[in-house]
Amino acid sequence: LVSWNIMLAAYAFNGHLKEARSFFGSMPCWDVVSWNSMLSGIIKHGSLNDALQWFGIMSVRNLVSTNALLNAFSQAGHFAEAKNLYSTMPEHDIVSHNAMLAAYGHTGDVEEARCVFYSMSYCDLATWTILLSLYAQNGHLVEAKCMFDSMPQQDIVSTTAMMAAYAQNGHLKDAVDIFNGMHYLTLVSWNSMLDGYAQNGYLKEAKILFQIMPMRNLVSWNVMLAAHAGNLDDSTRFFGGMQARDTVSWNVFMAANTYNGHFVEAISLHMEMKMEGCDPDDATFISLFFSCSHLGDVICGLNYFVSMLIDYNFHATKQHYHCMVDLLARSGFLHETCTMIEE
RNA sequence: UGCAUCUUGUCUUUAUC
Numbered sequence A: 001l002v003s004w005n006i007m008l009a010a011y012a013f014n015g016h017l018k019e020a021r022s023f024f025g026s027m028p029c030w031d032v033v034s035w036n037s038m039l040s041g042i043i044k045h046g047s048l049n050d051a052l053q054w055f056g057i058m059s060v061r062n063l064v065s066t067n068a069l070l071n072a073f074s075q076a077g078h079f080a081e082a083k084n085l086y087s088t089m090p091e092h093d094i095v096s097h098n099a100m101l102a103a104y105g106h107t108g109d110v111e112e113a114r115c116v117f118y119s120m121s122y123c124d125l126a127t128w129t130i131l132l133s134l135y136a137q138n139g140h141l142v143e144a145k146c147m148f149d150s151m152p153q154q155d156i157v158s159t160t161a162m163m164a165a166y167a168q169n170g171h172l173k174d175a176v177d178i179f180n181g182m183h184y185l186t187l188v189s190w191n192s193m194l195d196g197y198a199q200n201g202y203l204k205e206a207k208i209l210f211q212i213m214p215m216r217n218l219v220s221w222n223v224m225l226a227a228h229a230g231n232l233d234d235s236t237r238f239f240g241g242m243q244a245r246d247t248v249s250w251n252v253f254m255a256a257n258t259y260n261g262h263f264v265e266a267i268s269l270h271m272e273m274k275m276e277g278c279d280p281d282d283a284t285f286i287s288l289f290f291s292c293s294h295l296g297d298v299i300c301g302l303n304y305f306v307s308m309l310i311d312y313n314f315h316a317t318k319q320h321y322h323c324m325v326d327l328l329a330r331s332g333f334l335h336e337t338c339t340m341i342e343e
Numbered sequence B: 001u002g003c004a005u006c007u008u009g010u011c012u013u014u015a016u017c
Helices: A002-013 A017-026 A032-045 A048-057 A063-075 A079-088 A094-107 A110-119 A125-137 A141-150 A156-168 A172-181 A187-199 A203-212 A218-227 A232-241 A247-259 A263-275 A282-295 A298-310 A318-330 A334-342
Strands: none
Touching (some): A032 A048, A032 A063, A063 A079, A079 A094, A094 A110, A125 A141, A125 A156, A141 A156, A156 A172, A156 A187, A172 A187, A187 A203, A203 A218, A218 A247, A232 A247, A282 A298, A298 A318, A318 A334
């Protein structure tokens, strides 16, 4: 059974969901790991609805299944459901707590995160690292450093997190010091350093680092694409030269267009990205709303808003509502703006 | 008591101010 499970996990983990499903069907017997492997494959590569459906038909479940679902909600931006599941699930382990903490990291809810943290009877390296990043990403660099100093050991992940924390908060020198002191570097370390240079205005250094990096992935390319956003020609050239693109690449390029006032082009990129097989995400819609807002095209913006809710089944976040308020208000629909705020 | 398969941490994109 373990051998079968390993094969199943290989299919599911790498996104071959069709093969995984048929392999699952051909198995002589199943245990909770089999069901969970399929579930996590669907969560990683499929839709939330498919994951929920699979969860519904699972004949055995355990805490791992529930934790996976909790993470699925969080990844999909359904934080209310995540919180609800977390507070109603019959038992928790450190993975459940960490997953919920990470979810609060995404919403920027520092206070809620603190409550979870104080309720935990013990924590591990992941807990400390989640808190470190949560503080750093919300502008609390001192607290982030405090987490780094408080953790019982520092591993490659937490050290990289601290490095990124410095870089993201404008302390490039400190980030470089950590980078130079690291015994070995992962792709994430390289990307963090690359982004540090790019975001802090050192484009020349970023270009050099990009050339000499021993490994690169799409994140590295996207960082460099974003670094060129100030100049639409450069950005267009770089984008055109990319051998592969994902949703983030398209989002970055859309942002480059809006940044340079090319709102119509930004909106049309949305069609192109779909034709290339990249699905829009919540950030894509924020860019779209922004472009519509600056074009004064309320109808177009509202259409996209409805499409986001109906066609894509996304939850509108606070950011999306802010954009809609901006869209309506800029065009003088004050009454409708107030209605949207109130409702 | 110990070894294999499933869930949590670090990198890139977005609005307002």
